[in-house]
Amino acid sequence: MAENIRLEIVTPDKSVVSEDVQIVVGPGTLGEFGILRGHTPFLTTLNMGTVRYKDAGGAERQIFISGGFAEALPDKVTILAESAERRRDIDIDRARSALARAQKRLEEAQKEKLDYARAKAALDRALHRIKVASSKGQ
Known part of the structure; x- marks a missing residue:
C-alpha cells in the first residue's frame, strides 16, 4: 500500500480540508490531474469543478471548488480555492433554486445583451x- 499524502484545501475564509489522503484528483485548466505521494512538483490553475480524493481509510470524498490554484509537492497538495464546499455542506434545494435563476438569467442575457459570461458562470x-451534492459517497 502506498504512503499517504497531505491534502490542504483552503479558501480566503477558511480551511476546508486538512488531512492525509491516498490520492487527489482535481480539475486543472489543462485537464484533470491525479496526485499520489512522491509526485513531481507542479503548480496549476484550476477550473470550477470537483476535487475528489480517497481519505486514509479509503473512503471517497468530493469537494466542489469554483476555481483557484493547486500546488503539488512530493508529500503535500495545497489547493487555494476561490470557494469550496464539502458534499455534505451543499444545500441541494438552494443549488436547484440557483440553477433555475441562472437559466432564467441566461435566457435574458441572450435576448437583452446582458452579461452572458456571468450568467453562464452562475x-x-x-x-x-x-x-x-447528488453523488454517492461522502
Missing part, C-alpha cells in the same frame, strides 16, 4: 454543486 456553478 449556471455552471449551480450544475457542479448539484452534481457533487
Whole structure:
C-alpha cells in the first residue's frame, strides 16, 4: 500500500480540508490531474469543478471548488480555492433554486445583451454543486 499524502484545501475564509489522503484528483485548466505521494512538483490553475480524493481509510470524498490554484509537492497538495464546499455542506434545494435563476438569467442575457459570461458562470456553478451534492459517497 502506498504512503499517504497531505491534502490542504483552503479558501480566503477558511480551511476546508486538512488531512492525509491516498490520492487527489482535481480539475486543472489543462485537464484533470491525479496526485499520489512522491509526485513531481507542479503548480496549476484550476477550473470550477470537483476535487475528489480517497481519505486514509479509503473512503471517497468530493469537494466542489469554483476555481483557484493547486500546488503539488512530493508529500503535500495545497489547493487555494476561490470557494469550496464539502458534499455534505451543499444545500441541494438552494443549488436547484440557483440553477433555475441562472437559466432564467441566461435566457435574458441572450435576448437583452446582458452579461452572458456571468450568467453562464452562475449556471455552471449551480450544475457542479448539484452534481457533487447528488453523488454517492461522502
